[in-house]
Amino acid sequence: MPLTVAVQMDPLEGINIAGDSTFALMVSAQARGHRLFHYTADRLNYSAGRVWARANPVTVEPVQGAHFRFGKAVGLDLGEDADVVLMRQDPPFDLGYITATHLLERIADRTLVVNDPASVRNAPEKLWVLDYARFMPPTLITRELDEARAFLREHGEIVVKPLHGNGGKAIFHVRADGENLSALMEVFNVQYREPHMVQAFLPAVAKGDKRIVLVDGEVAGAINRMPGAGEIRSNLAVGGSAEKTELTAREREICDALAPELKRRGLLFVGIDVIGGEWLTEINVTSPTGIVAIERFDGTDVAGMIWDAIERGVAERRG
Incomplete structure (x- = not known):
């Protein structure tokens, strides 16, 4: 049955359709006959128990620069007129993001929101992963320079990054001499x-950072993201490159541990990130990426798997 999908x-003007996971999901939904609407999070509204957005009906086509066509904007009631809301805006995970989760939570009993807004709010990528510390590299969360120095002495070299950063931004490698650590902590603070x-x-990390995509708790595929020359960051958004990969036994153990809770x-x-085949660094739930590259290397239809799971979820709600 065709669904009404609010994205x-x-x-849409600024996305690179060659690698954008949300666009791939939209193309897949349209091919299944689902009706698409697009809106940005700042167009959410609430009144008298209703949550709605000024949304545009949209059709998509995989042609960069001519990849979408909007219809006339309408006031779309997300609790009554939409079957699915895809919450896919990119971080930062700030108060605007958190507010959007609170608003969408008010319609989640009537409309399937992917991912669940309350769970997204309660599972920040670099904090929820602490529940699985047994799979993580040694980790410190702090604002204190003395604590960072002591951690550096213990481990020799460290990486410092924002707790709510995204896309590989502001990740710094500090070597054993600790040069610039005090200045870095000052800037971060x-x-x-x-x-x-x-x-x-x-x-x-020189051999890559693996992105593993899970759909409804099941492994859908993975890519290995290689850092560019002179980089420790392998995120595709900052110049990393993707290559075909397989999961290690340890990575499968990590996925099995996560699946029931997901x-x-x-x-x-x-999307989860694993370094060296064994170290879990992030659990990405806000706007995971990677499905286009996985489909290219593995020939799997990850977007189709996601829509299969969404359609099952809608059918279960309808009884």
Whole structure:
């Protein structure tokens, strides 16, 4: 049965359709006959129990620069007129993001929101992963320079990054001499009110950072993201490149450990990051990426798997 799908994301004008996971999901939905609407999170409204958005009907086509066509904007009641809301705007995970989860939570009993907004709010990528510390590299969360120095002495080399950063931004490698650590912590403490994440540096990152996509708790595929020349960051958004890969036994153990909780929380589309085949660094639930590259290397239809799971979820709600 055709569904009405509201896609909450960033402006369509600025996306690179060659690698954008949300666009791939939209193309797949349209091919199944689902009706698409687009809106940005700042167009959410609430009144008298209703949550609605000024949304545009949209058709998509995989032609960069001519990849979408809007119809006339309408006031779309997300609790009554939409079957599915895809919450796909990119972080930062700030108060605007958190507010959007609170608003969408008010219609989640009537409309399937992917991922579940309350679970997204309660599972920040670099904090929820602490529940699985047994799979993580040594980690410190702090604003204190002395604590960071002591952690550096213990582990030799470290990485410092924002607790709510995304896309590989503001990740710094600090070597054993600690040069610039004090200046770096000073800048971070001015820039961010929350603590920062400090982790032991993993030399294995030179061989890539694996993105594994899970759909409704099941592994849908993976890519290995290789850092560019002179980089430790392998995110595709900052110049990393993707290559075909397979899962290690340890990675499968990690996925098996996560699966029941992902399903319980309604986190249908999740991407996890693993370094060296064994070290879990993030559980991405806000706007995971990687499905286009996985499909290219593996020939799998990850977008189709996601829509299969969504359609099952809608059917279960309808009884």
